[in-house]
Amino acid sequence: MEIKVVRKVLDRNDTTANRNRMLFAEKNIFVLNVMSSPGSGKTMTLQKTLKILAPEIRSAVIVGDVCTTHDAERLAEAGIPVVQVNTDEFGGECHLGAHVIEKAIDSIEMDGIELLIVENVGNLVCPAAFDIGEDARVVVLSVTEGEDKPAKYPAMFRVCNAALLNKIDLLPHLDEFDVEKAAGYIQQVHPGMPVFRMSAKTGEGMEPWLDWLRERVREKQAG
Template sequence: MEINIQKRVLEANESMADKNRRLFREKGVFVLNMMSSPGSGKTETLCKTLQRLMPEVATGVIVGDICTRNDADRLEATGAAVVQINTDEFGGDCHLAAHLIEKSALTMDLEALDLLIVENIGNLVCPAEFDIGENAKAVVLSVTEGEDKPLKYPLMFQVADIAILNKIDLLPYLDFNAAEAVDNMKKVHPGLPVFELSAKTQEGMEPWVAWLRDSVAKKG
């Protein structure tokens, strides 16, 4: 019975995701679903990314968290249009489903946007299972999390179109093998592009930003 319920939930979500895809295509918006575990530095990466992209690339962000709008406030300071989703109002879901994205996106001026980024709730499991109608999925892994995370949570890295290995500025102080972490990502997803960077120092940021800028341009 639980499997059947889950199947119905995913089927309903897929239908809504397809509806979102049509909406975003009609509006000419490139949508990126950005996922990670809590504490990966995802928000800081986005803040530094938006500083490099805007105002040339008009960007909106939908921020998912169980509680607070702390990340939304930080992202709003970049000048991006930001909408907050808090899931504590309906059970504290650990992911953003397609119907929540539709509801939030319709409050935004999509015709004025080139890029819409969904900062998903920090979790390496549930967000990977829910299509939201995005053009691409990105996963952020930090060097403080362990090289084996791609092997422990393979679906997240299998569905991702690109990966970011963040906080490389900490490598001299940690017992972390970056090459092994990247190798593990490619074991579960051969050919996965991986950008190694530090959002704090901005080392390695440009190749990632160039990929995103190019993806938006191709969509247009």
């Protein structure tokens, strides 16, 4: 019985996700679902990304957190539309479901938007299971976390299209984190997935990531 209940929840979510996907396709909007554990530097990564891309790509963001508007306020500094979703209003959910995205986009003027980024709730488990109608998923892993996170949370890394290995500026101060091992674990779980080694704080290594994202947006715009 419990399995049937879970299946019903996922089926309902997928139905809404397909509606979202059709809307995004109609408007040629590339939708990126960005996921990570708390403290990975996800928000700073998006801050830097959006600041650089703002002159060339019209963007909007949906931010998911259990409480507060802190991350949304930081991202709004890029001068783009930002919608905050606080999941404590509906039970403190550990992810954003498709129905939440469907409601959030009602607050955004979608005409003319080329890139919609969803900053999901910080969690390496729940968000991986829920389709929101996105075109691609990215996971952010920082060097201050365990290098074996991809092996411990394989579902997250399997469903993503790219991984950002963030905070590499801290490597000189970390004796126990092995970048090659971390990248190796990612490849074991998801062979061939691009891994971008970068520091959102210093900007080191960000250009390959930005080029990857630009290309995905161009492809969606081309129809």
